[in-house]
Amino acid sequence: MLVFLIHIRDPQFYAIPAKTRAKNGNIRIMGFPPIGIMSLSAVLKRAGHECVMFDQANPETPNAVITAEIQRKQPALVGFSFLSTTSYPYAKILARDIRAANRTVKLAFGGVFASLNAPLVKQQCPEVDFVCRGDGEELILDLLEHLDDPAGVEGVTWAKDGEVVSNPNRKMERNLDQWPFPDRESLKLDFVESMPLDVPCVLSLERFTTMQTSRGCPWSCVFCDIPVFNEGKWRSRTPQHVVDEFKHLQEQGYGAVYFVDDHFLLQPKRIEAICKGLNDQNITIEWGCEGRVDSVAQHLFPAMAKAHCRTLMFGIESGSQKMLDRLNKEQTLAEVETAVTNAKKAGIEIVHGFFVVGSPDETIADMKATFDFAAKLPLDTFGFNRLCVYRGTPLWHEYVKRGLVNDGADWYKYFKCSTIDPTCLPGEVIHAERSAGLRRVFIYKFLHYPVQTLRLLRRFLRHMPVRDVVYLIIKPFLGKKKGPTNAEVLSRAVEHGAMKEAAAQMTQVSDETLEHILRESQAERLRIRQETEASRDVTPIR
Numbered sequence: 001m002l003v004f005l006i007h008i009r010d011p012q013f014y015a016i017p018a019k020t021r022a023k024n025g026n027i028r029i030m031g032f033p034p035i036g037i038m039s040l041s042a043v044l045k046r047a048g049h050e051c052v053m054f055d056q057a058n059p060e061t062p063n064a065v066i067t068a069e070i071q072r073k074q075p076a077l078v079g080f081s082f083l084s085t086t087s088y089p090y091a092k093i094l095a096r097d098i099r100a101a102n103r104t105v106k107l108a109f110g111g112v113f114a115s116l117n118a119p120l121v122k123q124q125c126p127e128v129d130f131v132c133r134g135d136g137e138e139l140i141l142d143l144l145e146h147l148d149d150p151a152g153v154e155g156v157t158w159a160k161d162g163e164v165v166s167n168p169n170r171k172m173e174r175n176l177d178q179w180p181f182p183d184r185e186s187l188k189l190d191f192v193e194s195m196p197l198d199v200p201c202v203l204s205l206e207r208f209t210t211m212q213t214s215r216g217c218p219w220s221c222v223f224c225d226i227p228v229f230n231e232g233k234w235r236s237r238t239p240q241h242v243v244d245e246f247k248h249l250q251e252q253g254y255g256a257v258y259f260v261d262d263h264f265l266l267q268p269k270r271i272e273a274i275c276k277g278l279n280d281q282n283i284t285i286e287w288g289c290e291g292r293v294d295s296v297a298q299h300l301f302p303a304m305a306k307a308h309c310r311t312l313m314f315g316i317e318s319g320s321q322k323m324l325d326r327l328n329k330e331q332t333l334a335e336v337e338t339a340v341t342n343a344k345k346a347g348i349e350i351v352h353g354f355f356v357v358g359s360p361d362e363t364i365a366d367m368k369a370t371f372d373f374a375a376k377l378p379l380d381t382f383g384f385n386r387l388c389v390y391r392g393t394p395l396w397h398e399y400v401k402r403g404l405v406n407d408g409a410d411w412y413k414y415f416k417c418s419t420i421d422p423t424c425l426p427g428e429v430i431h432a433e434r435s436a437g438l439r440r441v442f443i444y445k446f447l448h449y450p451v452q453t454l455r456l457l458r459r460f461l462r463h464m465p466v467r468d469v470v471y472l473i474i475k476p477f478l479g480k481k482k483g484p485t486n487a488e489v490l491s492r493a494v495e496h497g498a499m500k501e502a503a504a505q506m507t508q509v510s511d512e513t514l515e516h517i518l519r520e521s522q523a524e525r526l527r528i529r530q531e532t533e534a535s536r537d538v539t540p541i542r
């Protein structure tokens with residue numbers, strides 16, 4: 001059977017670099033590759049199906065091209081894969097476009113957001129036949145066998161006689177080694193590795209991809225829905241299987257890999273075996289991963305550095321123990337300091353800290369403590385995001401109980417906590433404190449960690465114009481532009497009063513608004529690109 005898989009993108013989270021094409025002729029995208037659909041494509045092909053992948057980041061395959069291809073090739077199933085609340089509107093727009101052009105093609109949604117909100121998504125987006133929950137490997141094969149009667153396909157939410165039906169959950173698969181390596185080569189795009197900073201910071205021009213060596217996390221931070229998605233379990237591939245994939249990637253010419261694992265640092269023996277395997281096989285790919293600061297695998301940081309682990313990212317969240325406890329992080333400030341120091345001492349080149357601001361019960365003093373703590377830690381890079389609340393998380397449940405959100409009406413909305421929770425500091429205060437805090441962090445870093453900071457800037461300067469690096473440094477001192485980000489504007493667009501009345505009408509009414517905003521956003525992106533291209537020597541997109 002022929003299957004189309006589409007990775008839906010939120011335009012905020014990728015960019016097209018000025019040097020548009022790689023040496024092999026592929027368009028280059030600064031961002032993460034769509035490993036979800038790549039994983040499914042490999043499984044489908046091994047089972048004898050045909051699969052064509054599309055990525056909304058590809059400027060050569062806009063929605064109109066995807067829709068025309070569906071008309072031309074009439075696939076048995078079109079699967080949409082998207083990660084989160086902010087990409088859901090884009091999935092709805094495309095589903096509606098395709099359904100308008102083709103009344104019979106079967107459409108399926110999958111990914112974390114769709115999984116956690118399946119019946120609501122099915123109700124709000126009736127154009128979609130199946131909302132697929134959880135892991136997709138077995139599910140998609142099963143679904144293809146039963147497209148006309150999915151009653152027995154576990155993990156699928158669908159509609160029977162106008163009623164939304166949620167089939168039972170699929171048993172969580174523990175043997176992850178059984179799946180083939182993701183099908184990275186069929187999608188003719190190359191990806192550029194960058195840091196999650198506002199100015200896309202190119203880390204290397206090596207061929208870049210992502211890998212998933214484990215799934216899930218057993219902790220329960222209040223803002224995170226990973227434990228819900230994975231039923232609180234952590235599952236992993238064997239070290240041998242991971243090393244084999246590295247070998248395969250090295251043969252394919254990849255030079256940089258980032259693990260999309262939720263907590264890579266969980267099992268010391270496994271990490272040790274992976275590092276040993278990488279060294280034994282002479283793997284020179286540089287890699288990065290994320291983990292908790294209370295990991296008991298810290299004695300392995302030197303081994304990881306030796307096995308070319310270049311980037312290590314920690315979810316630090318706050319410099320106030322009170323806030324860490326409020327967020328149920330189950331970690332201490334001392335553990336943060338130890339982990340970051342150990343990672344740097346071990347020779348990990350880039351150690352990153354994820355922080356959140358604008359949390360419930362956070363005071364100005366807590367915020368100040370966070371920035372001062374971040375400044376003093378030997379971190380190379382850091383990000384301070386405003387805390388958002390997503391349906392399914394413990395914080396969402398708390399907000400439902402406190403009457404701050406309505407589970408039935410607000411489930412698809414993107415909320416910064418500070419816009420709905422009176423125990424958060426007001427948005428303007430958070431903004432002012434963050435700007436001041438960032439300035440303090442930058443100054444402290446330059447004065448106290450000059451060598452570390454200059455080394456990092458040198459890495460950025462290898463691949464980025466001086467102008468962009470200078471902007472990165474002076475940005476906190478310039479003050480930030482006012483108003484919401486594109487994603488917020490878009491998410492707000494689906495909240496108009498009329499849409500709250502009936503779920504069935506939501507897509508129709510909102511899509512017009514969404515399409516309008518999408519067109520505006522595309523025009524704006526095109527304008528920015530043209531301006532950038534005009535100032536650089538680039539190969540334009542055809």
Ligand code: B12
Pocket residue numbers: 008009010013032033034035036037039040078079080081082083084085086087088108109110111112113116132134135136137139140196212216223224225226260261262388390391
């Ligand atoms: C990598 C990542 C990113 C990357 C994006 C990479 C990309 N290609 O677009 C970056 C850093 C840009 C990012 C940004 C954001 N992210 Co993010 N991200 C992740 C992360 C860590 C891994 C995703 C991944 O690659 N998984 C590996 C692949 C193999 O799994 P998968 O995509 O889920 O696919 C499997 C199944 O879901 C299923 N499946 C998927 N699609 C389909 C389709 C069909 C038809 C079928 C049958 C099955 C199926 O089958 C696949 C194989 O089993 C997840 C956490 C997680 N564990 O999922 C968070 C996560 C998805 N992100 C999250 C969030 C909140 C965001 C942001 C909104 C953060 C922000 N405020 O800025 C943005 C929004 C991004 C967007 N809308 O595009 C939340 C989502 C919560 C929610 N309910 O919305 C998550 C769950 C993290 C968390 N701790 O809560 N993210």
Ligand code: SF4
Pocket residue numbers: 216217218219220221224225226227262263292315
């Ligand atoms: S440790 Fe990380 S992945 Fe685990 S629940 Fe907390 S935020 Fe989520």
